[in-house]
Amino acid sequence: MRFQLKTWSVSHARLMRRFYILFEQLLFSLFPLWRLIGFKRIGPLITSVEKNIKKFLFDCQMCGHCVLDKTGMSCPMNCPKQLQNGPCGGVRIDSMCEVDGSMRCVWVEAWRGLSLLGTTADSDHINPPVDHLLHGRSSWLSIAFHQELPRPQK
Amino acid sequence: MYFYDEPIPGAPLPILPGHVSNGRFERVLRAGKFAVTTELAPPDSVDRNEVYRLARVFDSYVDAINVTDGSGANCHMSSLAVSALLTRVGYSPILQVSCRDRNRIAIQGDLLGGATLGVSNVLCLTGDGVDAGDHPEAKPVFDLDSVSLLGTVKIMRERSSFLSGRQLDSAPRFFIGASANPFVPPYDYRPLRLKKKIDAGAEFIQSQYCFDIDRLVTYMNQVRDLGLDKRCFILVGVGPLASARSAGWIRDHVPGVVIPDAIVSRLLSAKDQRREGIKICIEMIQQIREIEGVAGVHVMAYRQEESVAEIVKTSGVLEDRVPWHPQRDQFAAGPRLAEEKNECN
Numbered sequence: 199m200r201f202q203l204k205t206w207s208v209s210h211a212r213l214m215r216r217f218y219i220l221f222e223q224l225l226f227s228l229f230p231l232w233r234l235i236g237f238k239r240i241g242p243l244i245t246s247v248e249k250n251i252k253k254f255l256f257d258c259q260m261c262g263h264c265v266l267d268k269t270g271m272s273c274p275m276n277c278p279k280q281l282q283n284g285p286c287g288g289v290r291i292d293s294m295c296e297v298d299g300s301m302r303c304v305w306v307e308a309w310r311g312l313s314l315l316g317t318t319a320d321s322d323h324i325n326p327p328v329d330h331l332l333h334g335r336s337s338w339l340s341i342a343f344h345q346e347l348p349r350p351q352k
Numbered sequence: 353m354y355f356y357d358e359p360i361p362g363a364p365l366p367i368l369p370g371h372v373s374n375g376r377f378e379r380v381l382r383a384g385k386f387a388v389t390t391e392l393a394p395p396d397s398v399d400r401n402e403v404y405r406l407a408r409v410f411d412s413y414v415d416a417i418n419v420t421d422g423s424g425a426n427c428h429m430s431s432l433a434v435s436a437l438l439t440r441v442g443y444s445p446i447l448q449v450s451c452r453d454r455n456r457i458a459i460q461g462d463l464l465g466g467a468t469l470g471v472s473n474v475l476c477l478t479g480d481g482v483d484a485g486d487h488p489e490a491k492p493v494f495d496l497d498s499v500s501l502l503g504t505v506k507i508m509r510e511r512s513s514f515l516s517g518r519q520l521d522s523a524p525r526f527f528i529g530a531s532a533n534p535f536v537p538p539y540d541y542r543p544l545r546l547k548k549k550i551d552a553g554a555e556f557i558q559s560q561y562c563f564d565i566d567r568l569v570t571y572m573n574q575v576r577d578l579g580l581d582k583r584c585f586i587l588v589g590v591g592p593l594a595s596a597r598s599a600g601w602i603r604d605h606v607p608g609v610v611i612p613d614a615i616v617s618r619l620l621s622a623k624d625q626r627r628e629g630i631k632i633c634i635e636m637i638q639q640i641r642e643i644e645g646v647a648g649v650h651v652m653a654y655r656q657e658e659s660v661a662e663i664v665k666t667s668g669v670l671e672d673r674v675p676w677h678p679q680r681d682q683f684a685a686g687p688r689l690a691e692e693k694n695e696c697n
Binding site: 280282283284286287288289290293296303305306309322326328330 | 456478480532
């Protein structure tokens with residue numbers, strides 16, 4: 199079921215991305231409101247909304263630096279090797295994952311999503327290594343209010 | 353082949369203009385020669401002579417020796433230790449670094465250590481999942497991926513710093529390599545993935561086993577269209593199959609190796625399957641050599657290492673070139689080395 203919904207989200211990459219961007223803009227346009235309430239108070243709420251929606255749609259792992267719009271709405275954190283930059287050389291001939299044979303390779307899915315979006319050129323983009331300090335934090339908040347959120351300290 | 357400024361075995365070569373490393377392997381490629389590399393599987397022992405025994409079978413037939421890093425997620429002597437042993441007698445090892453077992457702290461430390469011990473080439477790999485190996489219960493690390501590992505090596509070399517930005521007192525001079533697998537899906541993504549690796553820092557590429565020339569030709573057409581063959585040296589992986597049974601086993605157990613049915617049935621119908629496997633490999637090399645944009649072959653012959661010399665020799669790809677090996681300098685270059693030593697004195 200989990201895999202099916204993820205697959206559905208990639209199949210509807212266009213819709214998903216529009217939804218995603220809209221949500222981001224909505225968050226951003228409500229900036230004064232968030233400021234009024236206070237980021238400390240609103241942060242956990244937004245994080246929890248993000249977590250649940252994205253878990254449902256993309257099997258989100260809350261890595262804290264979402265790249266879904268660059269990966270055809272297929273989350274690379276679901277790759278057993280958490281590859282950020284494309285498929286490994288172990289993908290099976292039927293496009294299934296090398297490690298978990300019951301799952302389609304997330305990067306095969308990403309390529310499908312990018313093709314649907316007509317932006318396969320995005321696959322050029324080099325994603326930096328995962329910043330484990332950001333784990334569990336909201337990507338939406340950090341994208342929308344980049345300046346306001348201090349990077350977690352050691 | 354000989355370089356006019358070749359020093360004592362084991363000592364690093366001077367870095368020529370347009371070169372990035374002190375290594376012999378980069379020299380061969382940049383000289384436009386069709387290069388041959390092979391693979392050494394580190395032993396499960398503490399016997400350094402075994403390492404040298406394993407290396408010796410390739411003498412005078414290969415330009416560089418890849419030292420695998422826990423290949424197939426199986427535990428063996430470390431690639432760093434074996435590479436260091438090989439540099440001591442002058443071999444040109446390619447240190448394979450996999451992201452599976454070490455995080456960015458350990459990997460960068462090993463890279464500095466490797467460069468200090470005379471390693472000039474590094475191959476950046478993601479690595480097979482732990483499930484493929486003899487310790488499936490181990491924790492998979494995958495802190496970096498192959499692309500960010502490439503970027504890390506490049507940062508260390510070019511900016512003389514760690515990934516964190518902290519400065520190094522001196523930079524490791526690595527010739528940076530990456531792997532490629534044109535033979536598995538998503539096929540159209542593969543050339544772009546290669547581009548990504550080159551953008552991140554890859555200067556040479558070693559591919560997965562090729563048993564399907566048509567697929568390779570299609571891939572290389574796409575690679576040339578993107579101009580990637582001009583930006584890196586591409587070595588195509590080949591290897592002899594010991595039998596139809598072992599082909600079947602590889603198909604089922606080694607991730608990423610695609611063996612077409614035609615190859616398996618050809619092995620099945622052969623009288624001597626082992627010989628047929630070698631023959632197929634030689635034919636493969638000869639066909640690969642004709643493809644524009646290919647700079648060499650990477651001959652992987654796990655448990656058949658002694659067949660590499662024959663394969664390379666029969667394929668004729670070296671032409672009249674004799675790659676460096678420890679004995680060559682002892683005999684052929686004896687007087688020259690003596691002269692050099694006198695000059696040093």
